[in-house]
Amino acid sequence: MSSSSSSRDAKAFLVQGEEASYRLLVESVREYAIFMLDANGYIVTWNSGAERIKGYQAEEIIGRHFSSFYPPDAVESGWPDYELQVASTQGRFEDEGWRVRKDGSRFWANVTISALRDERGRLRGFAKLTRDLSERKRVEMLAADGARREQMLEAERTARIEAQRAARMKDEFLATLSHELRTPLNAILGWTQMLRSPQATEGGVDVRHGLEVIERNARAQIKLVDDLLDLSRIMAGRVRLDVQRVALIDVVQGAIESAQPAAQAKGVRLEQVLDPGSGFVAGDPARLQQVIWNLLSNAIKFTPRGGRVQVLLERVNSHLEISVSDTGIGIPASFLPHVFDRFSQKDSTASRGYGGLGLGLAICKQLVELHGGSIHAESGGEGRGATFTVKLTHAVARDFDFSGRVHPTHPTHPTAAENVRLPALDGIRVLVVDDEPDARELIQRILQNHGATASCVASAEEALRFLAASPPDVLISDIGMPGMDGYQLMRKIRADEPRDRRLPAVALTAFARSEDRKRAILAGYQTHLAKPFDTAELVLVVAGLMNRT
Numbered sequence: 089m090s091s092s093s094s095s096r097d098a099k100a101f102l103v104q105g106e107e108a109s110y111r112l113l114v115e116s117v118r119e120y121a122i123f124m125l126d127a128n129g130y131i132v133t134w135n136s137g138a139e140r141i142k143g144y145q146a147e148e149i150i151g152r153h154f155s156s157f158y159p160p161d162a163v164e165s166g167w168p169d170y171e172l173q174v175a176s177t178q179g180r181f182e183d184e185g186w187r188v189r190k191d192g193s194r195f196w197a198n199v200t201i202s203a204l205r206d207e208r209g210r211l212r213g214f215a216k217l218t219r220d221l222s223e224r225k226r227v228e229m230l231a232a233d234g235a236r237r238e239q240m241l242e243a244e245r246t247a248r249i250e251a252q253r254a255a256r257m258k259d260e261f262l263a264t265l266s267h268e269l270r271t272p273l274n275a276i277l278g279w280t281q282m283l284r285s286p287q288a289t290e291g292g293v294d295v296r297h298g299l300e301v302i303e304r305n306a307r308a309q310i311k312l313v314d315d316l317l318d319l320s321r322i323m324a325g326r327v328r329l330d331v332q333r334v335a336l337i338d339v340v341q342g343a344i345e346s347a348q349p350a351a352q353a354k355g356v357r358l359e360q361v362l363d364p365g366s367g368f369v370a371g372d373p374a375r376l377q378q379v380i381w382n383l384l385s386n387a388i389k390f391t392p393r394g395g396r397v398q399v400l401l402e403r404v405n406s407h408l409e410i411s412v413s414d415t416g417i418g419i420p421a422s423f424l425p426h427v428f429d430r431f432s433q434k435d436s437t438a439s440r441g442y443g444g445l446g447l448g449l450a451i452c453k454q455l456v457e458l459h460g461g462s463i464h465a466e467s468g469g470e471g472r473g474a475t476f477t478v479k480l481t482h483a484v485a486r487d488f489d490f491s492g493r494v495h496p497t498h499p500t501h502p503t504a505a506e507n508v509r510l511p512a513l514d515g516i517r518v519l520v521v522d523d524e525p526d527a528r529e530l531i532q533r534i535l536q537n538h539g540a541t542a543s544c545v546a547s548a549e550e551a552l553r554f555l556a557a558s559p560p561d562v563l564i565s566d567i568g569m570p571g572m573d574g575y576q577l578m579r580k581i582r583a584d585e586p587r588d589r590r591l592p593a594v595a596l597t598a599f600a601r602s603e604d605r606k607r608a609i610l611a612g613y614q615t616h617l618a619k620p621f622d623t624a625e626l627v628l629v630v631a632g633l634m635n636r637t
């Protein structure tokens with residue numbers, strides 16, 4: 089037996105009578121590294137096989153953590169801990185992979201870890217058995233030539249990391265699921281027992297409150313089950329969209345209303361900047377509302393008290409964009425690519441404080457894509473909030489010509505303005521502000537052709553004088569102008585007018601970056617039109633602001 093089994097640690101670890109037989113068995117084996125770990129993964133015994141295979145003497149390795157035998161990438165991905173976790177929950181774990189010797193060289197190992205429990209079922213530690221399969225591996229590798237060998241190694245590494253991630257995710261998911269299902273069950277069972285207790289019959293228990301708790305928790309559980317079923321239905325392609333002409337603003341407002349109580353309860357401010365002329369999409373209103381609601385509930389969930397959640401709805405040329413941004417905990421760059429994966433949550437089961445199954449965003453993504461749209465996430469990193477943006481194709485009247493239904497898998501993309509029956513702008517008075525004479529004239533003509541009366545001015549200062557003298561129904565203003573620019577103009581207008589009678593206003597800019605759009609909306613414009621725009625877009629935007637669509 090190697091010197092280790094005589095060490096005090098090992099003595100304490102092994103139950104008296106077992107030690108002798110263990111000694112014999114272990115000593116006779118030189119082909120295997122056999123050693124034991126305490127419950128936290130620190131090495132407590134070491135045999136001669138271990139010495140031979142791994143190159144450490146007992147004195148140098150006992151007391152160290154067993155992750156020393158793993159390559160850095162495996163340690164980084166948390167694989168050693170994962171092995172112990174599986175061994176302790178399932179009794180045993182077997183794996184094949186690269187391990188590292190004392191001299192830094194790698195060998196291909198077959199590893200078995202068994203949990204050791206005492207007679208009362210308490211975890212004492214782990215027995216670990218490692219076989220060196222390098223020879224077999226070498227023969228395999230020799231059969232392959234150089235480049236292919238590299239490829240094999242690389243493929244093996246990638247496959248392993250991916251498999252590790254998937255295995256961990258599945259495990260974490262099951263743990264999360266049982267936790268999430270049990271939490272409401274606890275409350276339900278606890279209160280049921282309370283209501284059946286003698287005190288309850290004597291009126292000493294608040295029955296009404298108890299029933300409320302039970303109902304709330306039962307509903308929470310229904311939501312979990314619904315989400316699970318929903319996801320499997322969506323994944324199997326069995327979801328049916330009830331596609332209609334949907335005013336997106338209604339959907340967004342519906343979602344905001346249902347998220348409001350949660351925001352209030354948590355002390356998170358919920359702000360909205362919704363373009364009333366944003367228009368329509370072809371979609372299933374209930375499903376779209378579900379998407380926005382999911383984004384809102386995440387934003388509220390991951391934003392601490394005192395924070396802010398902002399919903400922005402705007403029309404950007406042929407798209408409608410909804411973005412939900414928050415000032416919350418943010419998403420680290422390394423996790424960002426995985427947020428839409430099923431069952432993925434940044435917090436693993438042990439440290440999670442937020443609840444949920446990690447399904448919400450996976451469902452959102454599927455639903456948005458079924459609508460022919462896209463969704464993406466941005467974050468400045470941990471502690472810096474997150475923004476989720478959904479883009480959907482704007483639908484014009486023509487899309488609904490046949491019985492008001494569109495097949496979602498064949499979205500029609502409106503390209504030209506022809507064929508579209510545009511709403512009339514009769515009687516609408518528009519003030520156009522642009523320092524460019526050609527641009528002014530073009531807008532004026534388009535508007536007049538559709539029945540509106542359009543007046544033009546060449547600067548923000550002139551616009552303010554005009555507004556004071558004869559206020560129009562709609563203002564269309566360029567942003568970049570010499571002197572006072574379009575942002576300043578709008579802030580001045582908003583500051584001076586009564587809150588309940590806001591002048592509908594459209595910002596026109598040559599830059600369609602999303603910051604520019606946000607700036608325009610934040611300055612007080614209801615909507616934004618990027619140059620070049622087409623006739624139909626301009627007419628639809630004005631009609632939308634005046635509720636003429």
Ligand SMILES: Nc1ncnc2c1ncn2[C@@H]1O[C@H](COP(=O)(O)OP(=O)(O)OP(=O)(O)O)[C@@H](O)[C@H]1O
Nearest residue numbers: 386387390418427433434444445446447448449474
């Ligand atoms: N607004 C956000 N801020 C920070 N992290 C977020 C935000 N939204 C999502 N995440 C991260 O993405 C993960 C996945 O989100 P998802 O909505 O899919 O799951 P969940 O909210 O954890 O659970 P479920 O939606 O199933 O109740 C979250 O667990 C969280 O780590």
Ligand SMILES: [Mg+2]
Nearest residue numbers: 386444448449
């Ligand atoms: Mg969620």
